[in-house]
Amino acid sequence: MNGGGNSDWPGMACPASVFDHKRILLGHGSGGKLTADLVRKLFLPAFKNEYLARLDDQAVFQLNGTRIAFTTDAFVVTPLFFPGGDIGKLAINGTVNDLAMSGARPLYIAAAFILEEGLELDELSRIVDSMRQAAFAAGVQLVTGDTKVVDRGKGDKIFITTTGLGILEGSATISADRARPGDKIILSGTIGDHGTAILSRRENLEFEGAIESDSAALHTLVAAMFEVTDQIHCLRDPTRGGLATTLNELAAASGVGLEVDERTIPVKESVKGACEILGLDPLYVANEGKLVALVAADAAEKVLAKMRGHPLGLEGCIIGEAVAQHPRMVLLKTEIGGKRMLDVLLREQLPRIC
Amino acid sequence: MNGGGNSDWPGMACPASVFDHKRILLGHGSGGKLTADLVRKLFLPAFKNEYLARLDDQAVFQLNGTRIAFTTDAFVVTPLFFPGGDIGKLAINGTVNDLAMSGARPLYIAAAFILEEGLELDELSRIVDSMRQAAFAAGVQLVTGDTKVVDRGKGDKIFITTTGLGILEGSATISADRARPGDKIILSGTIGDHGTAILSRRENLEFEGAIESDSAALHTLVAAMFEVTDQIHCLRDPTRGGLATTLNELAAASGVGLEVDERTIPVKESVKGACEILGLDPLYVANEGKLVALVAADAAEKVLAKMRGHPLGLEGCIIGEAVAQHPRMVLLKTEIGGKRMLDVLLREQLPRIC
Numbered sequence: 208m209n210g211g212g213n214s215d216w217p218g219m220a221c222p223a224s225v226f227d228h229k230r231i232l233l234g235h236g237s238g239g240k241l242t243a244d245l246v247r248k249l250f251l252p253a254f255k256n257e258y259l260a261r262l263d264d265q266a267v268f269q270l271n272g273t274r275i276a277f278t279t280d281a282f283v284v285t286p287l288f289f290p291g292g293d294i295g296k297l298a299i300n301g302t303v304n305d306l307a308m309s310g311a312r313p314l315y316i317a318a319a320f321i322l323e324e325g326l327e328l329d330e331l332s333r334i335v336d337s338m339r340q341a342a343f344a345a346g347v348q349l350v351t352g353d354t355k356v357v358d359r360g361k362g363d364k365i366f367i368t369t370t371g372l373g374i375l376e377g378s379a380t381i382s383a384d385r386a387r388p389g390d391k392i393i394l395s396g397t398i399g400d401h402g403t404a405i406l407s408r409r410e411n412l413e414f415e416g417a418i419e420s421d422s423a424a425l426h427t428l429v430a431a432m433f434e435v436t437d438q439i440h441c442l443r444d445p446t447r448g449g450l451a452t453t454l455n456e457l458a459a460a461s462g463v464g465l466e467v468d469e470r471t472i473p474v475k476e477s478v479k480g481a482c483e484i485l486g487l488d489p490l491y492v493a494n495e496g497k498l499v500a501l502v503a504a505d506a507a508e509k510v511l512a513k514m515r516g517h518p519l520g521l522e523g524c525i526i527g528e529a530v531a532q533h534p535r536m537v538l539l540k541t542e543i544g545g546k547r548m549l550d551v552l553l554r555e556q557l558p559r560i561c
Numbered sequence: 562m563n564g565g566g567n568s569d570w571p572g573m574a575c576p577a578s579v580f581d582h583k584r585i586l587l588g589h590g591s592g593g594k595l596t597a598d599l600v601r602k603l604f605l606p607a608f609k610n611e612y613l614a615r616l617d618d619q620a621v622f623q624l625n626g627t628r629i630a631f632t633t634d635a636f637v638v639t640p641l642f643f644p645g646g647d648i649g650k651l652a653i654n655g656t657v658n659d660l661a662m663s664g665a666r667p668l669y670i671a672a673a674f675i676l677e678e679g680l681e682l683d684e685l686s687r688i689v690d691s692m693r694q695a696a697f698a699a700g701v702q703l704v705t706g707d708t709k710v711v712d713r714g715k716g717d718k719i720f721i722t723t724t725g726l727g728i729l730e731g732s733a734t735i736s737a738d739r740a741r742p743g744d745k746i747i748l749s750g751t752i753g754d755h756g757t758a759i760l761s762r763r764e765n766l767e768f769e770g771a772i773e774s775d776s777a778a779l780h781t782l783v784a785a786m787f788e789v790t791d792q793i794h795c796l797r798d799p800t801r802g803g804l805a806t807t808l809n810e811l812a813a814a815s816g817v818g819l820e821v822d823e824r825t826i827p828v829k830e831s832v833k834g835a836c837e838i839l840g841l842d843p844l845y846v847a848n849e850g851k852l853v854a855l856v857a858a859d860a861a862e863k864v865l866a867k868m869r870g871h872p873l874g875l876e877g878c879i880i881g882e883a884v885a886q887h888p889r890m891v892l893l894k895t896e897i898g899g900k901r902m903l904d905v906l907l908r909e910q911l912p913r914i915c
Contacts, residue, residue: 231680236710245708249686253693258669258704266704268669270728271627279671279724281709315612315622317633319722321675326585332603339607350612350620353722354599355635356590357913361717368673368707368722370633374624559711 236559238447239552262460263383264305264443267375274375276311278302281368285559287330289408291400291419294367295337297495297561300424301446302371303345307426308442308498310381310433311373313345318369319353323362334365345424347371377433383460385440388531391507392465393500395428395514396421396522397473398450399489401496402560403481412484416477423496428519435513438503445499446561448552449491453499454537455551458529461501467527467549468540490539491552493560501529590913592801593906616814617737618659618797621729628729630665632656635722639913641684643762645754645773648721649691651849651915654778655800656725657699661780662796662852664735664787665727667699672723673707677716688719699778701725731787737814739794742885745861746819747854749782749868750775750876751827752804753843755850756914757835766838770831777850782873789867792857799853800915802906803845807853808891809905812883815855821881821903822894844893845906847914855883 225248234241251259258266265278282298292300299316306313318338322331342349400421407418425444432439441461445453450472458465474482474489482489496519502510507525514520527540537549579602588595605613612620619632636652646654653670660667672692676685696703754775761772779798786793795815799807804826812819828836828843836843850873856864861879868874881894891903 226682229682231676231678231682231685231710233678233710233712235676236708242708249689250706250708253689254696254703256702256704258702259706264705266669266671268704270629270668271625273625273627275624275726277669277671277726278705279673279722280707281673281675281722283675283709283711314624315620315631317620317631317724319633319635319724321635321637321720321722322585322589324585324587328580328583328585331585335603335607342608348610348612349608350610350622351618351632352604352608352613353634354590354596354604355637355720355913356585356587357637357717357720358587360714362720363711363715366675366709366711366720368633368635368675368724370671370673370722370724372629372631372726559709 233558237552238452261382265309267309276306276309276373276375278305279368279370280305281366282561283366283559284405284561285363286408287334287364289420290404290417292422293334293337294365295334296341296422298367298369299338299341299345300422300495301561302369303347303424303426304444306371306373307429308444309375310377310379310429311375313347313371313373313426315372316342316347316349316369317351318349318367321362321366322354322356323364324356324359326364331365345426377437379433379437379439381439381442383441383457386457386461386463386501386529387440388463388529389504390440390501390529391504391525392467392527393502393507393511394472394524394526395498395520397475398494398497399474399478399482399492401494402492402557403478405560406485406557407481414477414481418477418481421494421496423519425496425498425519428514428517431513431517432510435509436506438506439500441501443499445497446493446495449493450499451490451549452551454549457501458537459535462534464530464533465527465537466530469542471524471526473522473524490549493557495561587912591906592806615736619663621663630660630663630727630729632659633722633724634659635720636915637720637913638759638915639717640762641688641718643774644758644771646776647688647691648719649688650695650776652721652723653692653695653699654776654849655915656723657701657778657780658798660725660727661783662798663729664731664733664783665729667701667725667727667780669726670696670701670703670723671705672703672721675716675720676708676710677718678710678713680718685719699780731791733787733791733793735793735796737795737811740811740815740817740855740883741794742817742883743858744794744855744883745858745879746821746881747856747861747865748826748878748880749852749874751829752848752851753828753832753836753846755848756846756911757832759914760839760911761835768831768835772831772835775848775850777873779850779852779873782868782871785867785871786854786864789863790860792860793854795855797853799851800847800849803847804853805844805903806905808903811855812891813889816888817883818887819881819891820884820894823896825878825880827876827878844903847911849915
């Protein structure tokens, strides 16, 4: 642990001097290296406990013998409305998904709104109605909330923090550190849709073939996967930082190497075209309705078959596998047949994407 | 229900046209009438369910026979550091208190940070360390979190949303609607400290006799109270909107009248003086370490005695009682012997106080 500590306290936040920067940069919110730096140097030492230390997108603990999943996310996306969704839909589905990625059945949502003075009530009303629809569709109840207002120029219309609580009914334990060499890497569908949709809207670009956010609640897809096996080791939704970042997190947490074949990773033609124009690599672009699973090799085909029978897994595919070689490193077999390391982005690729 | 609805959906957010204003005002965050308006017209119809409908500061539900309390709050206080605390301490204690006010034992906290580009890491580090200390002192674990960064000028250094989860081990049911005529109203100590401390700091005013925020975790005080009786009907921490607003909420939810005697309500001389200069009524000023309890008359004295044996209840006192007359209305016997209605504030008294 950096930053010391003493015997009276269970932890200690690091002094600012251990950081490479004196101030917060947009990149600290990217989900990449700078975000990891904050977590590792500041939050983990301060609040060290077994739950936080797992670095999963949710905490899982037992209460009177019941296993509960608990997760929180702040949503600061701009623009608020975009093709395929809005900040409200994103906030509900994002939190439902963070619960689902532990194998939990999502049940309850808490929502805290930070509104900027001057926000149009019409916009707020549309966002709340979108949350209502998403919550109903996902079968979760919004049971408690809070509203704060900040003065004009001290916020950006609306930020929403959703916190979710779910229950784990099976016995499976899913965590980023459970990938084993030989596991197959399954991706549930095309990548890059959400981030490209946001950026296109932000830049007022129009591409042939509408690009829409893939925002969707994935818990029923996960439930379907568990119907055919309990040999699912890791589950993640590749949001901020995209597929590349998620694969790196899993490789690092599990201490395995990952090898993926670029040719097997589905990217819509429209998204590919937009990424070329925008100078983005779809592997790093956020998704909001996709999952990556590390599954024992002998269960992979039947899991994939089950996924393809679900509306949110129609384009599911095996994109690679975990290996004992090059631990903590992700290698990409490129379209032209070479291999290259797929690293985590250092800085922000797309700020405020979710 | 305003705003319609159809048979497919469980609720419907109201159209913006039902509001008196077209845009969000600072007063919508005050905890007063405008906040209640948002909740009643927008959030309740959209998400209607038995938990939200109670209008308590936390939802309480059963999971496999275990009663769980769940609460969320966004903290947007400015300045970030003030006499007696900072935004980090406030965020932990505020959420601990919202759990405690249901009688729950606080266990786990989720924290979502919205950071503004340019925030000094030194400030962030101090805030996180303050959260660490508050969490340790309250015996809660911060088990999951999220960090987002917004561009400069789109936030205000740092907003923190904390969500808490606790467990109800006794059989008592505490809710705003359980006050009965005859119940005594117990206040745990002086009022107005927090809001006055914030405003003094904000306005760079110095008063004789330091005014400090009373931010504190009240769960051990509540536990002590339950050691002597289970006849505690309502518990609230009078934060935004102060004691007057909390009393009005309890009167409205329970359908009783409340009568309080101004002469029995403790206010520090320094706070009184500051309020006079600042043009504030301490009855409407936020507290962050006080509670109001509605307790069956025959248990009130022993509850009070127990409270006075606790460091956070030394100045506890009975300030009035619930009556069958003037339901939903709070009457104040003033210092000069008259009676006046103590209403909810229409607009913001002190913006961004928590």
